Amino acid sequence: MPNYPEMKLKEVMAKVFNVHTETITADASPDTIENWDSLRHMNLVLALEQEFNIEFTDDQVVEVLSYKLIKIVLGEHGVVFE
Amino acid sequence: MKRGGPELPSLADIIAFNNSSAELRCDQIARVSILSNFTADGIEPFLVYQCLKNGIRPTIAFGGYDTVLQDLIEMSGGGHSDQPEIIVFSIILEQLDPAYIELEWNSALAQKRLLALFQTAAEKTNALLVVNTFIPPYDADYGIATGTELTERGAEVSAINRAIRDFVRQNHQRFFLVDWERLARICGEHETMDYRFWYMSKAPFKQPFLNQYALEILKVVRALKGKAKKCLLLDCDNTLWGGVVGEDGISGIKLDPHSYPGSVYYDFQRQVLHLYGRGVILALVSKNNEEDVLEVLERHPHCLIKREHLAMWRVNWNEKTENIQSIAEELNLGTDSLVFVDDSPLECDLVGAMLPDVEVCQVPDKLYLLPRLLSRDGLFDTLAVSSEDRNRSAMYRVEAVRKQAERAFGSVEDYLATLGLELTICQAGKEDMARIAQLTQKTNQFNLTTRRYSAAQIEAFSQSGTAAVFSLNVRDRFGDFGLTGVLIAFLDGGVGRIDSFQLSCRVLGRGLETVFLNHCLDRLEERWNVSEWFAEYIPSRKNGQTANFYANAGFVAIRSDAAGTTFRCEAGTRATSPISYITVKEGTDAELS
Numbered sequence: 001m002p003n004y005p006e007m008k009l010k011e012v013m014a015k016v017f018n019v020h021t022e023t024i025t026a027d028a029s030p031d032t033i034e035n036w037d038s039l040r041h042m043n044l045v046l047a048l049e050q051e052f053n054i055e056f057t058d059d060q061v062v063e064v065l066s067y068k069l070i071k072i073v074l075g076e077h078g079v080v081f082e
Numbered sequence: 083m084k085r086g087g088p089e090l091p092s093l094a095d096i097i098a099f100n101n102s103s104a105e106l107r108c109d110q111i112a113r114v115s116i117l118s119n120f121t122a123d124g125i126e127p128f129l130v131y132q133c134l135k136n137g138i139r140p141t142i143a144f145g146g147y148d149t150v151l152q153d154l155i156e157m158s159g160g161g162h163s164d165q166p167e168i169i170v171f172s173i174i175l176e177q178l179d180p181a182y183i184e185l186e187w188n189s190a191l192a193q194k195r196l197l198a199l200f201q202t203a204a205e206k207t208n209a210l211l212v213v214n215t216f217i218p219p220y221d222a223d224y225g226i227a228t229g230t231e232l233t234e235r236g237a238e239v240s241a242i243n244r245a246i247r248d249f250v251r252q253n254h255q256r257f258f259l260v261d262w263e264r265l266a267r268i269c270g271e272h273e274t275m276d277y278r279f280w281y282m283s284k285a286p287f288k289q290p291f292l293n294q295y296a297l298e299i300l301k302v303v304r305a306l307k308g309k310a311k312k313c314l315l316l317d318c319d320n321t322l323w324g325g326v327v328g329e330d331g332i333s334g335i336k337l338d339p340h341s342y343p344g345s346v347y348y349d350f351q352r353q354v355l356h357l358y359g360r361g362v363i364l365a366l367v368s369k370n371n372e373e374d375v376l377e378v379l380e381r382h383p384h385c386l387i388k389r390e391h392l393a394m395w396r397v398n399w400n401e402k403t404e405n406i407q408s409i410a411e412e413l414n415l416g417t418d419s420l421v422f423v424d425d426s427p428l429e430c431d432l433v434g435a436m437l438p439d440v441e442v443c444q445v446p447d448k449l450y451l452l453p454r455l456l457s458r459d460g461l462f463d464t465l466a467v468s469s470e471d472r473n474r475s476a477m478y479r480v481e482a483v484r485k486q487a488e489r490a491f492g493s494v495e496d497y498l499a500t501l502g503l504e505l506t507i508c509q510a511g512k513e514d515m516a517r518i519a520q521l522t523q524k525t526n527q528f529n530l531t532t533r534r535y536s537a538a539q540i541e542a543f544s545q546s547g548t549a550a551v552f553s554l555n556v557r558d559r560f561g562d563f564g565l566t567g568v569l570i571a572f573l574d575g576g577v578g579r580i581d582s583f584q585l586s587c588r589v590l591g592r593g594l595e596t597v598f599l600n601h602c603l604d605r606l607e608e609r610w611n612v613s614e615w616f617a618e619y620i621p622s623r624k625n626g627q628t629a630n631f632y633a634n635a636g637f638v639a640i641r642s643d644a645a646g647t648t649f650r651c652e653a654g655t656r657a658t659s660p661i662s663y664i665t666v667k668e669g670t671d672a673e674l675s
Contacts, residue, residue, distance in 0.1 A: 015098040039123045042283060047094040058278060 029066035108139035115166035119177040128296035158206035301460035317424040318368035361471030366395035414587035508669025526624040620646040
């Protein structure tokens with residue numbers, strides 16, 4: 001069984017940053033993805049909220065600055081990975 | 083393209099669609115600049131998406147954050163070719179006048195600043211200018227208390243919005259309004275205001291509002307780029323009235339404004355007539371017995387649409403796709419100028435599949451939404467409504483009389499000789515700019531270069547001293563066609579370049595194309611001492627009939643590739659043979675500075 005939320009997360013990030021899904025590795029962050037600037041970060045937050053049907057708290061909006069952190073925060077909203 | 087389909091895709095999918103659009107077929111490009119005093123970048127994915135969906139590839143440039151005036155001044159100094167065609171001002175009061183958050187705020191300073199900005203834009207650029215109204219505060223400043231001594235922001239915002247609307251009305255050739263107050267009313271506070279990103283990133287608007295905003299800007303882009311629809315094709319049974327006339331009879335169909343569902347169909351007919359009044363051509367495409375339908379039009383007491391409103395009808399048992407194609411041919415319109423309304427999902431799918439350029443609108447399942455079907459999306463919006471538009475249907479009726487007369491003659495020449503064709507050609511004046519711009523935006527078939535211009539650009543050409551804008555007015559013994567031809571030429575020393583040459587399809591087939599061209603060039607050779615001419619043919623999907631026009635007029639092709647053909651001609655060597663049945667009158671040239 002494919003890990004559905006993980007695939008969905010990678011797809012959303014790849015679309016928002018206009019890169020291949022393979023680029024979205026476990027250590028993905030603004031340091032590894034050139035397109036991850038402050039404007040696209042806003043799009044990322046909005047797109048994630050839309051795809052996972054959740055709403056980040058204001059702290060989380062600023063926190064989710066790496067692939068790992070996004071997974072943790074999505075987990076707090078009840079998204080189950082693995 | 084079929085409408086009323088799936089909802090807007092998710093933001094991630096919109097961004098992905100935009101990023102993979104390089105292969106998408108777009109026959110127009112648009113250069114748009116957005117000058118804003120807040121973080122407006124959120125609109126980009128929506129605006130790009132909506133333009134691409136309409137066959138327009140946009141380049142969207144954002145000014146700096148809150149540097150509107152500086153951006154504007156820099157823009158006016160730039161090169162000619164990358165100037166924006168449309169500048170969107172996106173202004174919020176909170177930034178325009180920081181005192182806005184105080185009690186006792188009044189709008190005088192903000193209004194002064196704003197109108198000065200608009201004036202500067204009008205002077206420094208040739209672009210179309212899109213401006214917004216402001217969203218009134220969601221709470222009353224003093225709660226339930228009110229009184230003449232209290233200055234309330236709600237009332238002040240109404241006042242400044244009124245001033246903006248008045249300004250746009252008075253400067254309608256250049257300025258277009260996106261009424262944020264109306265959009266906010268449509269979306270509601272929850273789908274308009276993004277308080278979170280306002281305080282975090284100075285980005286105050288939610289996505290549904292931004293998408294509505296993009297759709298409003300799209301209407302201006304689409305009208306400028308010649309994408310406005312021109313003709314409405316209507317099914318009859320369960321579209322113009324409820325029921326089936328062939329079975330229920332004229333007394334059985336539902337069209338009574340005082341009972342449901344007749345009230346819905348009656349209102350829809352009224353909406354259709356509003357479009358007719360704006361210059362939209364109406365035609366029927368219905369599988370029915372012709373006499374049944376005509377009887378409803380003539381005799382039903384509540385049928386608002388009458389025979390005289392229709393340019394033509396195809397009421398028969400043929401395939402609708404065939405009927406639609408024959409209407410397009412007879413009216414000389416491309417299928418992408420057509421909107422088709424039908425209640426049958428089958429017919430809608432067939433037309434959508436066979437004629438993908440036709441905009442297909444299905445009668446909604448929620449029938450009471452039918453009257454809003456055509457008014458919502460600005461499909462027929464043009465930048466201005468001219469007297470030609472308001473008279474268009476009359477012109478098409480006159481055309482039918484002409485066609486009858488034509489059939490009575492043995493040869494086309496015999497017929498043309500009886501028409502009393504009279505051309506009036508002159509350098510265009512200020513009052514013609516809007517109509518000329520509209521012709522450049524709407525003419526597709528007899529258009530050598532398909533360059534689209536705004537009225538401001540046309541006016542700038544005619545004032546420049548190095549360009550000439552000629553207009554052609556045509557009349558015959560049946561009536562007046564109005565301003566139906568344009569030639570724009572640029573002059574550089576002894577060399578003339580024909581930038582645009584086009585005629586409305588209504589006056590084609592009378593041999594007057596070459597007469598108009600030669601008359602303009604003769605005049606310019608005299609006046610400007612032109613010794614040689616260059617002209618271009620740029621192929622589009624529609625203008626194939628003009629590929630050999632310059633060659634037939636005595637020009638020689640000197641270069642040709644996929645992008646087009648360049649022609650050259652020395653002064654005095656053109657094939658000029660006056661046509662006996664055409665009279666050319668010198669119009670009064672406009673006094674240009």
